[in-house]
Amino acid sequence: MNKPIRRVFFVVVFLFALLAFYTTRWTVFEARSLNQNALNKIPAQKNAKKPRGAILTANGRVLARSVKRSDGEYVRRYPQGELFSHPVGYSFAFYGQSGLEKYYDDRLTGRTKSVGSILDQLLGRGGDEQSMITNLDRGAQQLAQTEMAGRKGAVVVMEPRTGRIPVYLSIPSFPPAAMGTNAGVKSLNSDNQNSPLVDRVSDATYPPGSTFKVVTATAALDSGTMTTESTVDGNSPQTFASKPLQNDFNQQFGPTNLETALTYSVNTAFGNIGVDLGPDRLLEYMKRYGFYEPPPVDLPPGQLLSSGLRRGGDLLPADANFDLARTAIGQERLAVTPIQMATVAATVANNGVRMEPRIARAFRDDYGRTTLKVSPERATRVMKPSTAEELNKMMRKVVEEGTGGAANIGDLRMAGKTGTAEVRGGNQAWFIGFAPYDNPKYAVAVTIEKTQLFGGQVAAPIAADVLQYLLRNQ
Amino acid sequence: MLSARNRELLGLVPVALATAAGFAGVLIAREAQVNDLTVTYGAMFLVLCLVGHLFIRWRLPDADPYIYPLTASLAGIGIVTIYRIDPELAREQAQWFVIALIAFMATVVLVRDISILERYRYSIAIGAFILLMLPRLTGGVVNGAYLQINIGPLSFQPTEIAKLAIVIFIAAYLAETREILVTQERRFLGISFPPLGFFGPMIVIWAMAMIMLVFIRDLGSAVMFFGAFLALLYVATGRLSYVVLGLAMFIFGFEFFSQTVGHIQARADIWHHPLDPALYHAEGGSYQIAQGLFTMSDGGVLGSGFGQSLIRVGGDPILPAVQTDSIYALFTGEAGLIGAIGLLLLYLVFIERGLKTAMIARDAFSKLLATGLTFVFALQVFVIVGGVTTVIPLTGVTLPFVSYGGSSIVANFILIALLMVISDNARREDAEIGGVI
Numbered sequence: 001m002n003k004p005i006r007r008v009f010f011v012v013v014f015l016f017a018l019l020a021f022y023t024t025r026w027t028v029f030e031a032r033s034l035n036q037n038a039l040n041k042i043p044a045q046k047n048a049k050k051p052r053g054a055i056l057t058a059n060g061r062v063l064a065r066s067v068k069r070s071d072g073e074y075v076r077r078y079p080q081g082e083l084f085s086h087p088v089g090y091s092f093a094f095y096g097q098s099g100l101e102k103y104y105d106d107r108l109t110g111r112t113k114s115v116g117s118i119l120d121q122l123l124g125r126g127g128d129e130q131s132m133i134t135n136l137d138r139g140a141q142q143l144a145q146t147e148m149a150g151r152k153g154a155v156v157v158m159e160p161r162t163g164r165i166p167v168y169l170s171i172p173s174f175p176p177a178a179m180g181t182n183a184g185v186k187s188l189n190s191d192n193q194n195s196p197l198v199d200r201v202s203d204a205t206y207p208p209g210s211t212f213k214v215v216t217a218t219a220a221l222d223s224g225t226m227t228t229e230s231t232v233d234g235n236s237p238q239t240f241a242s243k244p245l246q247n248d249f250n251q252q253f254g255p256t257n258l259e260t261a262l263t264y265s266v267n268t269a270f271g272n273i274g275v276d277l278g279p280d281r282l283l284e285y286m287k288r289y290g291f292y293e294p295p296p297v298d299l300p301p302g303q304l305l306s307s308g309l310r311r312g313g314d315l316l317p318a319d320a321n322f323d324l325a326r327t328a329i330g331q332e333r334l335a336v337t338p339i340q341m342a343t344v345a346a347t348v349a350n351n352g353v354r355m356e357p358r359i360a361r362a363f364r365d366d367y368g369r370t371t372l373k374v375s376p377e378r379a380t381r382v383m384k385p386s387t388a389e390e391l392n393k394m395m396r397k398v399v400e401e402g403t404g405g406a407a408n409i410g411d412l413r414m415a416g417k418t419g420t421a422e423v424r425g426g427n428q429a430w431f432i433g434f435a436p437y438d439n440p441k442y443a444v445a446v447t448i449e450k451t452q453l454f455g456g457q458v459a460a461p462i463a464a465d466v467l468q469y470l471l472r473n474q
Numbered sequence: 475m476l477s478a479r480n481r482e483l484l485g486l487v488p489v490a491l492a493t494a495a496g497f498a499g500v501l502i503a504r505e506a507q508v509n510d511l512t513v514t515y516g517a518m519f520l521v522l523c524l525v526g527h528l529f530i531r532w533r534l535p536d537a538d539p540y541i542y543p544l545t546a547s548l549a550g551i552g553i554v555t556i557y558r559i560d561p562e563l564a565r566e567q568a569q570w571f572v573i574a575l576i577a578f579m580a581t582v583v584l585v586r587d588i589s590i591l592e593r594y595r596y597s598i599a600i601g602a603f604i605l606l607m608l609p610r611l612t613g614g615v616v617n618g619a620y621l622q623i624n625i626g627p628l629s630f631q632p633t634e635i636a637k638l639a640i641v642i643f644i645a646a647y648l649a650e651t652r653e654i655l656v657t658q659e660r661r662f663l664g665i666s667f668p669p670l671g672f673f674g675p676m677i678v679i680w681a682m683a684m685i686m687l688v689f690i691r692d693l694g695s696a697v698m699f700f701g702a703f704l705a706l707l708y709v710a711t712g713r714l715s716y717v718v719l720g721l722a723m724f725i726f727g728f729e730f731f732s733q734t735v736g737h738i739q740a741r742a743d744i745w746h747h748p749l750d751p752a753l754y755h756a757e758g759g760s761y762q763i764a765q766g767l768f769t770m771s772d773g774g775v776l777g778s779g780f781g782q783s784l785i786r787v788g789g790d791p792i793l794p795a796v797q798t799d800s801i802y803a804l805f806t807g808e809a810g811l812i813g814a815i816g817l818l819l820l821y822l823v824f825i826e827r828g829l830k831t832a833m834i835a836r837d838a839f840s841k842l843l844a845t846g847l848t849f850v851f852a853l854q855v856f857v858i859v860g861g862v863t864t865v866i867p868l869t870g871v872t873l874p875f876v877s878y879g880g881s882s883i884v885a886n887f888i889l890i891a892l893l894m895v896i897s898d899n900a901r902r903e904d905a906e907i908g909g910v911i
Contacts, residue, residue, distance in 0.1 A: 001709055001710070001712075001841050002833045003712070004708050004712050005709055005829055005832050005833050006829075006833070007708075008708070008709060008845060008849060009825070011705075012822070012849070012852045013822065015852070015853075015860075016818055016821070016822050016852075016855075018856075018860070018865050019818055019856065019859045020814075020815055020818055022860070023806060023811060023859075024811055025863075026767050026770040026806075026863060027770050027773055027774050027775060027806060027811040028774070028775060028811060030771065031770075031774055032771075034767055034768055034770075034771035035768075035771055037749060037768070038751075039751060039754055039764060039768075040764075040768040040771075042768050042769065042772050042792065043772070045784050046772075046782075
């Protein structure tokens with residue numbers, strides 16, 4: 001009978017191997033996804049037991065800090081109210097986290113640290129909390145909020161050379177403190193009319209309208225499909241994909257060069273350019289600009305959307321058929337995030353090199369020592385410096401003579417591109433640009449939902465005022 | 475070479491050290507002052523270990539030297555973990571240890587000759603059946619299963635004792651009939667079938683498993699009993715075909731009843747989709763399983779440290795049934811994957827010792843009983859750890875020696891008493907034969 005007994009033991013060994021495997025699965029292989037599961041309140045609960053580092057603007061104004069309650073737990077306070085809710089996010093036990101609070105949770109709580117003893121490890125003690133200095137500028141953010149005047153949309157500013165983000169505004173906003181109460185979470189979650197929790201900078205996509213022509217122009221010039229001298233037919237209307245396409249006010253431009261086409265946003269000319277480019281080249285340049293991947297900003301992956309041709313909520317597969325001419329002018333099923341369009345402007349401003357956007361700048365420990373510098377990350381070179389130089393000139397012309405005249409204020413020396421996409425209920429108004437054009441310090445994207453006006457009328461002035469403020473208060 | 479008992483004593487030293495370290499760890503983690511009471515629990519536990527050891531020296535001098543230290547280390551892990559959950563529970567558990575140790579000693583004294591059990595097998599079987607049906611008649615529902623009877627303030631889970639009784643009965647029955655099973659088998663289509671007369675008892679045991687499934691609503695116990703039965707059937711006859719036949723019957727029954735009995739269907743759903751928000755929020759849904767997974771993932775490889783896992787916030791449980799069903803999840807959360815594997819290895823070594831005892835035992839009944847007791851013990855670990863880690867649907871059984879629970883501790887101490895009586899007999903015979911030569 002001993003042989004069967006030995007076999008019974010092997011059965012037990014097999015069963016226990018299963019147990020060990022499944023334990024490994026939950027503690028190792030799937031630990032990360034379990035820790036980030038929305039149902040899992042343990043990480044946030046544990047955080048409540050310890051103070052979190054403060055979050056500060058570039059000038060040291062407090063955006064978030066921890067306060068100890070009488071019961072010994074720490075709770076988060078957001079002294080700026082609704083102003084920075086989307087980039088900073090919130091962190092509450094039981095209601096979870098978002099924004100920078102979530103992305104840099106390990107540093108804010110001190111879980112990431114340089115030195116630690118084995119005893120600390122065994123007892124699960126982390127390091128001390130670190131405070132975060134961001135690139136955010138309270139004055140500029142405030143100005144942007146004032147000028148948006150409650151209209152839904154987004155304003156985002158980026159430094160072309162470093163990717164630093166001084167302004168990151170999504171309207172409507174919400175008071176972060178409300179996410180610490182049951183009633184607050186419920187009412188914010190159920191407000192489908194305004195969707196205040198949606199980050200309209202990186203987590204919402206809109207039709208880009210004519211601002212996309214900068215991308216098309218980049219592809220045409222940089223690939224050599226067009227030169228600054230060559231012309232295309234700019235008469236109106238013309239037929240593309242068996243449907244007529246018109247210029248605004250059905251204006252006739254005849255043979256049109258790239259500069260004129262961009263300055264006056266000539267639809268039919270760009271339609272022809274799109275057809276000349278072909279799908280592969282256009283998609284190639286879109287991808288270089290960062291389309292078809294989530295914006296590489298320092299925010300949690302769950303709250304970022306990729307830009308590109310979309311159907312419903314999903315990106316269209318790269319090999320799907322699409323209307324080239326209408327894509328080239330920013331129509332078709334193009335849907336983009338404001339941070340993507342700010343990146344387009346910033347890339348032109350930075351001689352064709354795309355930088356990754358960064359909201360955080362540095363971390364400090366309790367003694368004021370810098371524990372981490374968030375350094376600029378170069379994403380890729382999108383175009384030749386000469387292409388960027390040509391585009392820079394053309395975008396300057398848009399503001400000097402063309403549709404972006406409203407941004408031509410004072411000594412700002414802005415370059416840019418307007419956009420207006422018809423949507424249900426009005427226009428999606430856009431302006432993207434940078435200033436000063438001859439030594440770009442800031443790039444910007446402004447968009448406003450469902451307005452009756454054009455991008456050049458509503459978005460361009462806000463962009464100009466915010467950049468002027470930043471340049472004067474540098 | 476050291477005598478068996480001195481090896482046992484030596485084995486208790488690391489147990490004592492580890493338990494002391496465990497209590498110290500919990501104390502440091504709580505940043506509480508070392509108060510007299512907490513030290514008392516640790517000391518009391520160690521004194522109990524020593525008393526047990528001295529008793530074994532006296533009554534079972536030749537028994538396997540590893541079973542007792544392994545038991546003590548598992549119990550040490552249990553008492554530290556329970557102490558970390560709630561010192562009051564640890565106090566109660568310590569009292570149960572006293573009762574369990576008395577039960578251990580009583581068993582050793584009463585069952586000096588293991589064949590007594592063989593003689594009273596039918597009485598034992600009837601007793602087991604009554605024990606199983608009691609909670610359905612009188613008792614309370616735990617996790618949707620009828621598992622306990624309440625007598626005043628005490629609750630008692632009769633399945634724990636019934637587990638032992640059923641194994642004793644099956645072992646006795648098979649020890650008697652194994653010859654017939656093998657010699658009178660029929661071959662049909664090239665497969666060995668047991669003689670017809672055997673089908674009666676087999677169907678009775680199958681029916682008992684199905685009763686557990688449907689009326690007591692306890693898949694875990696059904697798996698344990700029927701699994702132990704099949705293992706013993708295989709050991710008794712060496713016929714794999716019998717096992718396949720029994721397994722087929724069980725799966726058929728399970729499939730049939732899971733289609734028709736809502737409770738079982740619901741269990742399967744939450745087993746497959748523990749993280750589905752709808753099931754998570756549902757009454758009697760996957761909340762417990764999901765929280766167990768979250769606790770384990772929070773621990774990772776090295777664990778979050780003693781006292782660091784969250785058990786409740788305010789009055790809301792983060793980890794339900796933490797001192798019973800979910801204790802493995804808590805232990806994994808705090809001691810990490812490394813600690814969990816260590817715990818499983820302790821169990822595996824224990825099981826190895828149990829089956830070793832079965833292999834050196836001389837008579838069929840002792841062999842079968844030792845195998846059955848060990849295997850049902852192994853299956854119990856599998857059922858609860860597998861339930862917590864979603865290898866199988868979760869049913870509430872205790873993690874032997876580690877979970878809080880009086881009936882479980884008492885039953886498992888009786889189990890090791892029986893194992894050590896068998897071991898003592900077998901090894902003494904070995905020694906005597908050796909002496910003659």
